[in-house]
Amino acid sequence: MIMEKDQITLPLDEFPTKWYNIIPDLPEPLPPPKEPETGPSRMEFLSRAMIKECLGQEMSDQRWVTIPEEIRELYIHMGRPRPLYRAKRLEQSLGLKKVRLYYKREDLSPTGSHKTNTAIAQAYYAAKEGKTTLSTETGAGQWGTALAYAASLLKLECVVFWVKSVFDWKTERRIMMKLLGAKVYSSPSKETKTGREILSKNPNSHGSLGIAISEGLEYTETHANSVYCLGSVLNHVMMHQSVIGLETIKQFEMIDEKPDLIVGCLGGGSNFGGIALPFIGEVLKGKRECEFLASQSQAAPNLVKGEYRYDFGDVGEHTPLLKMYTLGHKVEMNPIKADGLRYHAAGPIISLLRKHNIVKAVTYPPDEKAIFEAARIFVQTEGWLPAPESSYAIRAGIDEALKAEKAGAEKVICMNISGHGWLDLDAYREKLGIQ
Template sequence: ALAQCYYAKKEGYKRVTTETGAGQWGTALAYGAALLGLKCTIYWVRAVYKWKKERRSLMQLLGAEVYASPSPKTDVGKKLYKKNPNHPGSLAIAISEGIEDALKNEDTIYCLGSVLNHVLLHQTIIGLETKRQLEKIGVEPDIMAACLGGGSNFGGFTLPFIGEVLKYKKKIRFVACQSEVAPNLSKGKYEYDFADYGEFTPLLKMYTLGHKIKMKPIKADGLRYHAAAPIISLLRHHNLIETVTYPSDERYVFERAKMFIECEGFLPAPESSYAIAFAIDEALKAKEEGVKKVIVINISGHGFLDLAGYREVLKLK
């Protein structure tokens, strides 16, 4: 987010637009825009906008305008909104709204939160820092896992290590943790598709479920996206990435998140709980087999603004 806001400022833009699903990326861009004196408009998937009021307030505290998507503000959003004012929305629709807004205003540029190569490149700071931390303690990973929607989190975390595997023939398993609602890497077709509902983006070769597919809303809405980034899709196509999917009711992964906070005192974002579930299961499997494995996962964000989601799924009183 900081990198995109920096280049937007450098190129003379006054405002940035974006989409957000879980709200993490929207918050990040709002912060980047505030630091660099830019206005910020965020189109937030309506299903999540409704229940994450605290995160919405956080974005607004950072100076951002936040709209539920689909919204009446854009042509793409207006058509869907008129048909159904309670349309749950999707990342693909929110992306279209952000792009359309930017196209209609010369002082504005759109900043995508995932999928495109430059976004994954910026996020590799995560993997580079992880690599340095592991080097300092003399540890090499056997397995690396992270949640995956469009691919920025997973790619940012794993790409520096995948480069090492390709160059030096190291053996590391890379596992993308997904929801069965959007299993783009395991059930998608490897073909050219749009990254957005309104077909503003270039065609990208990706594993895709189709840019107009209807997907049931989940609490980990950052994972509810129809396609995986071209770089990630190519690596999957060459069998360098594995996938695991979890049930759409999310109880299984949220129970693992509950175990995590009980042990670590930190509540992960709903999306991160997918990677945690995989790590716990894999660690227990290794224990049963009597083998030692170094399992490294990425916690993509905190869940302290997601308590309503945890409360609903786990039926907390």
């Protein structure tokens, strides 16, 4: 065990050998995907468009799934296990005496976020199934970069449909994706029927994740040997991301500490699910007590303002219906800097746990002032630059810490830092007025 003052480093031989699938431990059976009443079979379409192994994992009720050795090796290659840090300097600057703050370092990923945890797995299975091209959507650009990275390591092609409002300003991230060999299109694009239809009605469309998903799915339909990869929402993505929480459980055990609250930002739910679900599994079995808080934008408050009902995962209605907290798949949401959080629905597993009040949620105003202030405090005290999305977790973590401190309560809070902000400096410039 290597333990430095404020970082808890998991030894390599403790790195998980299995992913955790929470489905058999949920408080009620997960409502299955459904066909809509009209149109072609969406299940049949998905079985053509998606990676077979991932579809199998999507429906699986096996609690522990062995991580293939090749994937483990790539996880380790890209720096897993990732450290857990005690935020001592942040605690000091906030004047905390009773509250201890920790953060998990998914920002140390080679492309800048947790998204590589599922990108590597999906690319590995696609290559094994003889596919040559991975097609996908991206919002913040983090998922597109992660998939481009995984495709490049596994010698596959990658095509990315990127929400226009972000494509236009994140030039460095675009270069990174292209450097990794990906083809990158601003979405809505002229490459697909969905994109062309939207552009003909509204040539100035900002795009959205729902539109980009439709384009990515349509691309696979029209290009041989390609498969569609999704970076969030679905059950198999949550399972691949469980390495975050499984590592964190062991890291807290190493220092004999028990978190009372886990905080993560939430768009579709994959980084939040990644850190929270292994802990939630233990809560559901009565093995621990802990609370879980998802931090969202009021631009896309799916868990707070959404309805729990069946809805499509994309604007073009290519997906089956999934039971989720949703704002409606056609809803217009104004762009924000943390655009990875701008999705109309939270994944089915997170939504079910929200219904049972096991997952709670908080939202912040779309001007994002409070978010970028929290990021500034974090970078000035801890010295790491968070992604705008991750700064929602930091904001909520700080707010909860100050609340507990004021109430005189001892509390251990763990924030997930889902990504770094090195390719988001333009957002920092604009939001904090730095010249």
